[in-house]
Amino acid sequence: xxxxxxxxxxxxxxxxxxxxxxxxxxxxxxxxxxxxxxxxVGSRDDYGYNQAHAQGAAALKKLPGIxxxxxxxxxxxxxxxKTMESMINLDGxxxxxxxxxxxxxxxxxxxxxxxxxIHFEHCGGLWADKDPKNAGSYFGYIDExxxxxxxxxxxxTKSGKLxxxxxxxxxxxxxxxxAFTLGAKxxxxxxxxxxxxxxxxxxxxKEAEATNSLIxxxxxxxxxHVDGPKTMVENAxxxxxxxxxxxxxxxxxxxxxxxxxxxxxxxALYPKFVKMITAGESIPNFYRGGLKxxxxxxxxxxxxxxxxxxxxxxxxxxKFMAGNYxxxxxxxxxxxxxxVIAGGTDRGQQDPxxxxxxxxxxxxxxxxx
Amino acid sequence: xxxxxxxxxxxxLAVFGGAIRVSTPFLFVSLGECITERSGRINLGLEGxxxxxxxxxxxxxxxxxxxxxxxxxxxxxGALLGALHAGICSLPRVxxxxxxxxxxxxxxxxxxxxGKPLIEPTAARLPAIDxxxxxxxxxxxxxxxxxxxxxxxxxxxPLLYWAFRTTRxxxxxxxxxxxADAARAMGxxxxxxxxxxxxVGGFLAGIGGSFLSxxxxxxxxxxxSSGQGITAVALVIFxxxxxxxxxxxxxxxxxxxxxxxxxxxxxxxxxYHLFNAAPYILTLAIMIIxxxxxxxxxxxxxxxxxxR
Numbered sequence: 001x002x003x004x005x006x007x008x009x010x011x012x013x014x015x016x017x018x019x020x021x022x023x024x025x026x027x028x029x030x031x032x033x034x035x036x037x038x039x040x041v042g043s044r045d046d047y048g049y050n051q052a053h054a055q056g057a058a059a060l061k062k063l064p065g066i067x068x069x070x071x072x073x074x075x076x077x078x079x080x081x082k083t084m085e086s087m088i089n090l091d092g093x094x095x096x097x098x099x100x101x102x103x104x105x106x107x108x109x110x111x112x113x114x115x116x117x118i119h120f121e122h123c124g125g126l127w128a129d130k131d132p133k134n135a136g137s138y139f140g141y142i143d144e145x146x147x148x149x150x151x152x153x154x155x156x157t158k159s160g161k162l163x164x165x166x167x168x169x170x171x172x173x174x175x176x177x178x179a180f181t182l183g184a185k186x187x188x189x190x191x192x193x194x195x196x197x198x199x200x201x202x203x204x205x206k207e208a209e210a211t212n213s214l215i216x217x218x219x220x221x222x223x224x225h226v227d228g229p230k231t232m233v234e235n236a237x238x239x240x241x242x243x244x245x246x247x248x249x250x251x252x253x254x255x256x257x258x259x260x261x262x263x264x265x266x267x268a269l270y271p272k273f274v275k276m277i278t279a280g281e282s283i284p285n286f287y288r289g290g291l292k293x294x295x296x297x298x299x300x301x302x303x304x305x306x307x308x309x310x311x312x313x314x315x316x317x318x319k320f321m322a323g324n325y326x327x328x329x330x331x332x333x334x335x336x337x338x339x340v341i342a343g344g345t346d347r348g349q350q351d352p353x354x355x356x357x358x359x360x361x362x363x364x365x366x367x368x369x
Numbered sequence: 370x371x372x373x374x375x376x377x378x379x380x381x382l383a384v385f386g387g388a389i390r391v392s393t394p395f396l397f398v399s400l401g402e403c404i405t406e407r408s409g410r411i412n413l414g415l416e417g418x419x420x421x422x423x424x425x426x427x428x429x430x431x432x433x434x435x436x437x438x439x440x441x442x443x444x445x446x447g448a449l450l451g452a453l454h455a456g457i458c459s460l461p462r463v464x465x466x467x468x469x470x471x472x473x474x475x476x477x478x479x480x481x482x483x484g485k486p487l488i489e490p491t492a493a494r495l496p497a498i499d500x501x502x503x504x505x506x507x508x509x510x511x512x513x514x515x516x517x518x519x520x521x522x523x524x525x526x527p528l529l530y531w532a533f534r535t536t537r538x539x540x541x542x543x544x545x546x547x548x549a550d551a552a553r554a555m556g557x558x559x560x561x562x563x564x565x566x567x568x569v570g571g572f573l574a575g576i577g578g579s580f581l582s583x584x585x586x587x588x589x590x591x592x593x594s595s596g597q598g599i600t601a602v603a604l605v606i607f608x609x610x611x612x613x614x615x616x617x618x619x620x621x622x623x624x625x626x627x628x629x630x631x632x633x634x635x636x637x638x639x640x641y642h643l644f645n646a647a648p649y650i651l652t653l654a655i656m657i658i659x660x661x662x663x664x665x666x667x668x669x670x671x672x673x674x675x676x677r
Contacts, residue, residue: 045489196633202592213634216508367638
């Protein structure tokens with residue numbers, strides 16, 4: 001972090017010189033280089049959410065003419081506005097990726113209004129027509145990958161009890177829990193998913209306690225939606241339970257317990273964005289996709305995954321790749337018995353209703369509040 | 370039960386298991402702070418010491434392959450940070466609380482900086498002793514896989530209690546804490562006593578940190594402590610500077626931390642934020658019940674800057 005500041009000071013001198021150069025009518029050769037800024041809420045090598053984005057940033061660094069500046073551990077407060085301003089003014093960044101959910105509104109919107117010539121791409125936000133045109137939001141339908149994980153988990157569980165360590169009951173998290181459960185029920189109609197909310201994105205002691213409590217309840221396959229799945233994966237593996245990963249591939253942490261996992265594929269998406277920009281096209285303001293669009297992927301199966309599970313999971317994956325499979329297909333009831341998607345209604349991946357999800361489907365043990 | 374679950378028994382078992390698993394860092398930090406405060410000084414920097422201990426233990430264990438070397442390194446790191454605190458505080462007109470806050474920020478900042486490359490690798494962990502061999506309930510066996518450090522902590526508490534009451538060293542520390550003038554009149558250097566007490570306190574807090582990264586939750590990351598060091602410092606105050614009460618208070622805090630997740634796992638899902646906040650509510654309640662405008666807290670060393 002501190003090294004970043006030192007280089008920023010040099011960049012300040014550099015950009016001052018550049019500004020002087022341009023007033024004299026001499027365009028610096030550096031103008032040919034595009035600077036892209038990445039902002040992470042946590043640490044870049046957390047085996048989780050931030051690492052997935054950093055892998056995407058690393059893929060950009062390999063492209064010619066691209067310079068990447070990064071800042072870690074930026075809180076979801078005014079601090080991120082300052083970081084964005086300094087990346088724009090001092091580093092000369094023209095494309096920014098503030099990657100955390102809470103950066104979007106009001107922070108990134110405010111900056112996008114202030115700097116209309118700079119592009120902002122936010123992960124997870126809901127861009128709407130009233131928002132600035134130089135801002136955009138992209139996200140992956142990672143519930144497709146969670147659905148595949150659920151199928152594998154449903155075949156692998158002996159007790160029929162699955163566990164989910166979750167941070168907060170927001171729509172994206174609920175959607176993952178529901179997709180995981182619906183997938184598991186394909187394999188084992190009696191399977192249930194017990195969910196525990198820890199209350200925040202990074203709470204290692206709570207996550208470890210949640211993992212232990214779930215296993216004490218007879219859960220034998222666990223997955224999670226927290227920023228760093230490392231704690232859950234390691235503690236579950238120590239107790240002899242199996243795990244499905246999240247964000248990135250955690251199989252090096254628990255090679256014998258890792259079944260499969262839902263991973264982001266930002267290293268495929270970000271170079272596409274940059275190509276769009278260099279080709280003079282604009283990135284769609286609202287960009288979404290799943291397995292087919294290569295925004296998410298599924299970890300390679302662990303060796304304990306049965307042939308039957310592999311076959312079923314691969315079949316469904318092939319249907320996703322062909323683009324003709326719907327996870328949230330009515331009738332679907334929530335775990336209180338209320339019908340949330342009526343029979344005959346297909347909520348396809350793009351359906352904005354799904355991004356407002358506030359229920360847990362039948363088969364999930366837990367509550368959203 | 371036939372399906373291997375133990376139903377509602379999960380909750381008391383989780384609280385019991387949590388008391389053992391989660392309490393160890395609280396125990397070490399509070400015992401360390403107890404020694405320091407009994408000598409008449411408050412070291413608020415133990416949060417930083419805890420995090421530095423966790424980081425250095427993980428690093429040394431990873432590099433050397435021996436978790437016990439990691440524990441030793443954590444203790445030494447803690448003692449050095451303690452020496453730094455005591456060294457600065459021995460200068461005239463220095464406030465120990467302000468120095469403590471500075472060292473808390475310094476310790477966590479330094480640990481995050483040096484610990485950056487340690488987030489990804491997996492270090493050798495401390496072993497656990499299986500005390501549940503007699504039981505065929507897997508949940509109980511898991512709860513009874515106890516780390517040696519917990520037992521050491523439990524042994525230190527009565528040892529300290531005895532040492533404060535009956536040994537020469539205990540008497541010296543208490544004298545320095547109750548009346549610096551009396552200690553000086555006896556021909557002892559108050560600053561030296563406090564230096565040693567703060568270093569021992571830091572040593573213990575560092576070891577508490579090594580438990581976090583090397584046993585439970587068992588890996589290094591930046592959210593690891595989430596304020597446990599500062600909670601443990603507060604715990605000393607309502608444990609009345611008594612090592613045995615520190616032990617019970619730590620166990621209660623550990624159990625309370627396990628309550629939220631355990632209740633959710635048996636289906637009590639409403640108000641989990643409240644249950645997650647249980648340890649802090651407990652702190653507040655005890656503080657309010659025990660405070661009084663008419664007297665200082667019983668058992669408070671008279672030389673502490675908060676009681677003087």
